Amino acid sequence: MRVLAIETSCDDTAAAVIDATGVRSSIVASQDLVHGPYGGVVPELASRQHVLAILPVIERALATAAITLADVEAVAATHGPGLVGSLLVGLQVAKGIALERGLPFIGINHLEGHLLAIFLEREIEFPYLGLLVSGGHTSLYVVEALGRYRLLGRTRDDAAGEAFDKGAKMLGLGYPGGREIDRRASAGDRAAVHFPRATLKSGGYDFSFSGVKTALRQVLLAGREIPLDDLCASFQEAIVDMLVTRTMTAARTLAIQTIVVSGGVSANSRLRTRMAGAGAADRRAVAFPRLAYCTDNAAMIGYAGRARLLRGERHDLTLNAEATLPLGLVERAAALPGRS
Ligand code: KG4
Numbered sequence: 001m002r003v004l005a006i007e008t009s010c011d012d013t014a015a016a017v018i019d020a021t022g023v024r025s026s027i028v029a030s031q032d033l034v035h036g037p038y039g040g041v042v043p044e045l046a047s048r049q050h051v052l053a054i055l056p057v058i059e060r061a062l063a064t065a066a067i068t069l070a071d072v073e074a075v076a077a078t079h080g081p082g083l084v085g086s087l088l089v090g091l092q093v094a095k096g097i098a099l100e101r102g103l104p105f106i107g108i109n110h111l112e113g114h115l116l117a118i119f120l121e122r123e124i125e126f127p128y129l130g131l132l133v134s135g136g137h138t139s140l141y142v143v144e145a146l147g148r149y150r151l152l153g154r155t156r157d158d159a160a161g162e163a164f165d166k167g168a169k170m171l172g173l174g175y176p177g178g179r180e181i182d183r184r185a186s187a188g189d190r191a192a193v194h195f196p197r198a199t200l201k202s203g204g205y206d207f208s209f210s211g212v213k214t215a216l217r218q219v220l221l222a223g224r225e226i227p228l229d230d231l232c233a234s235f236q237e238a239i240v241d242m243l244v245t246r247t248m249t250a251a252r253t254l255a256i257q258t259i260v261v262s263g264g265v266s267a268n269s270r271l272r273t274r275m276a277g278a279g280a281a282d283r284r285a286v287a288f289p290r291l292a293y294c295t296d297n298a299a300m301i302g303y304a305g306r307a308r309l310l311r312g313e314r315h316d317l318t319l320n321a322e323a324t325l326p327l328g329l330v331e332r333a334a335a336l337p338g339r340s
Pocket residue numbers: 010011133134135136137160161162164165176177178179180182263264265266267268269294295296
């Protein structure tokens with residue numbers, strides 16, 4: 001089954017063609033230049049930009065796969081979670097194509113796409129722990145099977161990428177700033193400043209990054225002369241530490257052998273090193289999809305869409321965009337240990 005997939009949940013316009021041989025094309029048009037001056041995604045601008053980019057991006061995806069619309073056998077599109085104005089652009093175009101061509105259609109949860117992106121490159125055994133870290137999400141899931149996701153914890157405030165970006169803004173670095181912090185941190189002293197690591201009273205696997213952000217602001221207000229590289233390294237270490245600690249605790253508690261990290265923040269070199277080190281020390285496998293499949297893309301939506309379509313699942317064309325579309329049920333730590 002040859003699937004055209006479309007993803008417009010945030011600020012990237014993406015289309016891909018997936019078939020039995022794998023990814024035939026995956027095109028992403030970034031809006032970073034549009035949002036950069038504002039230091040964050042401006043929803044209204046994102047929707048307008050999607051409207052301009054969506055058809056050319058689809059045309060490029062088809063051309064790169066050396067097919068035309070007539071060769072497409074089914075359509076998949078992200079229908080949540082995300083910015084409604086952004087989601088609607090891709091979703092409506094996908095439904096329009098399905099209607100016009102009389103093709104099966106399926107809506108996909110963006111988070112499911114991220115959690116399954118690793119399958120674009122390799123097989124992995126269930127269950128695995130999926131750490132999803134991006135500009136919009138920081139969540140830890142047990143991926144039990146295709147379509148069965150158990151949410152262990154998520155951020156109570158900022159996403160990890162958002163914390164990186166806001167920190168970068170305070171430090172006068174550009175947007176999105178995660179990569180710049182990563183680059184500067186490699187030359188900095190991780191122990192120069194001790195930033196707080198959030199431990200939540202209720203236990204469990206939720207994350208919180210507002211404390212480290214506030215701490216950075218206080219350090220800057222205090223006016224101490226700390227080299228920028230050292231600030232970046234210390235700030236990054238606190239965020240990475242929280243991500244690695246929670247994830248490894250969950251892996252041990254639930255006796256899960258494989259960990260998959262995805263989302264834009266998984267590009268972070270320190271996170272990669274620390275996760276790989278913790279995995280090796282614990283004899284657990286740690287996998288990262290290639291970067292192009294970690295950041296927002298339509299190939300991952302195509303993978304999830306195709307897998308569901310092959311199981312006979314379909315949505316009708318009344319499917320709507322949902323800003324807060326949930327994935328998986330939250331289980332609190334107290335309920336977990338006996339369940340591995
Ligand atoms: O998944 P993604 O491309 O987009 C969405 O969140 O939708 O993730 C982007 C996020 C941004 O916050 C960006 O600063 C962060 O990923 N990021 C990084 C790095 N590269 C991208 N954060 C830390 N270190 C990096 N090397």
